[in-house]
Amino acid sequence: MADPAIPADSNRPALALHVPEPRYRPGDAADFSHVEVGTPGAQPRPDEGVHPSQMTDLAYSLVRVLGDDNQAHGPWNPRLDSDSLRTMLGHMALVRAFDERMFRGQRQGKTSFYMKCTGEEATSVAAAMALASDDMVFPSYRQQGILITRGYPLIEMINQIYSNRADKLKGRQLPIMYSSREHSFFSISGNLATQCPQAVGWAMSSACRGDSRIAATWVGEGSTAEGDFHSACTFAAVYNAPVILNVINNQWAISSFSGFAGAERTTFAARGLGYGIAALRVDGNDALACYAAQQWAANRARGNHGPTLIEYFTYRAEGHSTSDDPSGYRSAQEREEWPLGDPITRLKNHLIAIGEWDEERQSTMDRDCAERVKATTKEAEKNGILGHGLHHPFHTMFEDVYEELPWHLEEQAAQAIRERIAKFGSERPFG
């Protein structure tokens, strides 16, 4: 039946709505030959004070360092000493071992939720290593690598994931929404992209005060569609804020591919150019390129040359979280076919190629990481796991809503405690 909204005699062409569709769905053979990955070492490295208008090629291509020959190439090679490279590899291996264990813990019912960063370790570990330890980071929810790089105790992470009585966040936050002022790590929201303008505001404050510290934020490519991201870009450009906007383009936002954030038309790095922000597009599975890009942006910010937007082109090798099954929306082959490989394997192979590492040491390191995580997990479990009573006292539920408890929260706290006594009697420990 003809649509009554369209007059029958209309000779105007009918419009058609484009709804993006990923190339591959479950069962499809994945082929990424259309993805242009360029040649490692081929990209120029401009001076950190360069005008963004001179960065068009860098916003549309890929900065790469590690080649298929496992050697570091070109002007973006950060020329890190072998100790630093091994440290970087060690942090990434520990992140992966931690993710494995925590994911399993969720499946065993020890907590409600977990998110891995498998395949994206370099985008937080290498980037964090390129920053000063007191540069302020405003992470999204997949940057556990920053905390591990900054030496945040694993047991505190696990206490938080278990929401137990030792959880520094008092069991208030969803697992993995860490916060550590001591490690210049901002409280993770869970609402998307809200951290972007906050990072800009922090950076503006630092500049306002004549401080030397800069801010960096991480956001997924899907979340760049949020207004907050664009507000952040506008403010960063307007005030020349010393901030780094890291966009982790891992291709998938739960089940929505990057096309729903605009990736069919342009790159995420190119968004920066429109704001007059320096922009780099980087192989996110190349730890050396990640380090070099972050270092370039940090130098730029510290030199009062302003903000940089870095797109890390990577792949989310696992599901979004413990709550989704990626086999329900994408081809299982994508992970294997991803043209930029695995960041840990690539850095390991580089270290071996330059004679600074071997498979045996790698195996030992992996085993040590797994054992360390296992032992720390056992230690954390002494403080309780989610839903097993070893939580914080009831009254803490009402604290920190305001600096001081107003009358209505005092009344409600008293009610909560009355309810507890009605349910369990007054002998129950842990308030």
Place this chain on the structure above:
Amino acid sequence: MSETPASVAEPVLEKRRLNMIEAINEALDIMLTRDPDVIIMGEDVGYFGGVFRATAGLQARHGKTRVFDTPISECGIIGVAVGMGAYGLRPVPEIQFADYIYPGLDQLISEAARLRYRSAGDYIAPLTVRSPFGGGIFGGQTHSQSPEALFTHVAGLKTVIPSTPHDAKGLLIAAIEDNDPVIFFEPKRIYNGPFSGYYDKPVEPWKKHSDSVVPEGYYKVPLGKARTVREGEALTVLAYGTMVHVAEAVAREKGVDAEILDLRTLVPLDIAAVEKSVEKTGRCLIVHEATRTSGFGAELSALVTERCFYHLEAPVERVTGFDTPYPHSLEWAYFPGPVRIGEAIDKLLSE
């Protein structure tokens, strides 16, 4: 200026009188001077000094990095302010009209309001968001709204509304020094003078009102404390902002011995003052300009009913704006003016 002979000099005014804009400007000036962490930003607040002149002269006095203009992005203004708070600053962003605050709501509700809680005190958001609100200036539906109930519903936010120049200065200083995020709504209808509710009468300037006496220098009016505007026995009127003055004028006109409470802070509410007054009078009228359904009056009515039920001699009455967008030409038909308030008082007293 020529020298004036002492013999013919005007008698020195015993007390200095300011309008509400001047009082707010002075509070901001004092806090910028006292605390290097205070920073002011917003649309047109810098060189120009704000569309209502609340920040006039502040950039010239305190510099461009303390008082500056922002992009037209309320999400950005609040989001940046949260980051500034995390750094250790004490930002006082201005949202040009309360009607424009909505793009910043996620940053206020999900971020500023919960930051202390979610980080267990690691980070706080000590911002004070100033914004002119309310109607009565022919502002149409985008320059007249009273969205206070959206904010009183949010755990972690404080909502403050002054009704006099004296309180505006003292409450604003208290809000800026408060370590929690504060929404500071300024009733723009009474920026220049109190309002009796008769839109067709000339504006009475603040200088004739006793509460325009504003002490010089620093002082605070504590958050969470109501003000008894006048004592009375016949009924209790709970109001804030512009409606304090309208209610007062109606009670005076009708010769009703009303006890009028200016709540000043909606959250945390001065429940003790409310209970004490209603228990004395046994009758309660709640007046606000905002729309009725789920307005803050609903919360007040519930609290009074729950806590003072056995003292009540009549059902609680609410006088509010209608549940429509704020109209332009029919602004005074919308506004909860003397007729609506007067009828409610008659009804309460006849029970």
